[in-house]
Amino acid sequence: MASLDLAEGDRAAFAARVQDVLTRTVNLNLTDIWLTPGWLGIMDEAVRRAWLDAAREERCAAAHAAYLQDQISPPADGTTTHPSPPAQSVLRITTLCGFAVDRGGVTLTAESFGRRKAIEILLLLCASERHSQSRAELHDKLWPELSREKASVRFRVALHALHHVLEPDRAPREPTRFVRTSADRIWLDPHSVTIDADEFRAHADQLLASAECDPTEGQKALGAYQQPFLHDYPAFEWAIPVRDELAVRFTELTLATAELLLEAGDHTAAIAVCRRLLAHDPFVEPAYEVVAAARLAAGDSAGAHRAFRECERLFEEELDIRPT
Secondary structure: OHHHHHHOOOHHHHHHHHHHHHHHHHHOOOHHHHHOOOHHHOOOHHHHHHHHHHHHOOOOOHHHHHHHHHHOOOOOOOOOOOOOOOHHHOEEEEOOOOOEEEEOOEEEOHHHHOOHHHHHHHHHHHHOHHHEEEHHHHHHHHOOOOOHHHHHHHHHHHHHHHHHHHOOOOOOOOOOOOEEEOOOEEEEOOOOEEEHHHHHHHHHHHHHHOOOOOHHHHHHHHHOOOOOOOOOOOOOHHHHHHHHHHHHHHHHHHHHHHHHHHHOOOHHHHHHHHHHHHHHOOOOHHHHHHHHHHHHHOOOHHHHHHHHHHHHHHHHHHHOOOOO
16 A cells, blocks of 8 residues: 555655554564565565655655665565675675675684673674564563663663674764664674675585586585674573584585585595585485495495494494494
């Protein structure tokens, strides 16, 4: 209905409907329905963007509309309504090789953030779907023992510290570039912040979905996965689901790449990628099978036997089972 009001030029009716929709979605915590292809019945990408452009002009909707606009993926033709930010305004977050943040060539480590809660806000955003959290969720996760009012005060202090570390030269009241906020949400700006875990996930998914995965591309993608997601924060419970998810992708892509290398006759490379996988997870039985097959194909029957015995011994000693 709001879309029809907009098409007919009735801005007053449009503003009223926008405010009603926003209130309902925020109160019911249904923000994600705005981000699906057919959110609220609007399927056309151009109409969605026009709707949000108009909503940003309404005082009651501006902040939330800006958040939604940042979250919507670019159009299929690869164009975007947001110009590429200059290199110095791009923040790159490393999560698969120890946590670090590159701010225009300046490397920030955990020690750079000072306040522990400031870095935990950033870690939570890295581990969240679409890198977004509501303020209430952050309050409950980071200060569960405090009342909402006290947690809100602590959150503002930690968020200010985070902004200061990421954008030390930002003028007072100047909009933030990297960690964006609205009345009820906080998120990482997708046009100014890149995360290596996102890139690995996208590259792995593309290769695994391909009918003919290129083993060279597979090795390249696997090279980005040096360590599990935020492995240097093992007790950070909100990173565990992402860590497990990416570990599964790493395993699947490793095995697919190893099989292709084996078929191509590159036995040494097939063994190498499997051994790297086993260094991360020694209980991936198919990896031992590929190693043994590569040894056999290379004429090393003794090496193949050793691979099988290594697998059997580990499973029996550690899990008290025999591998299949």
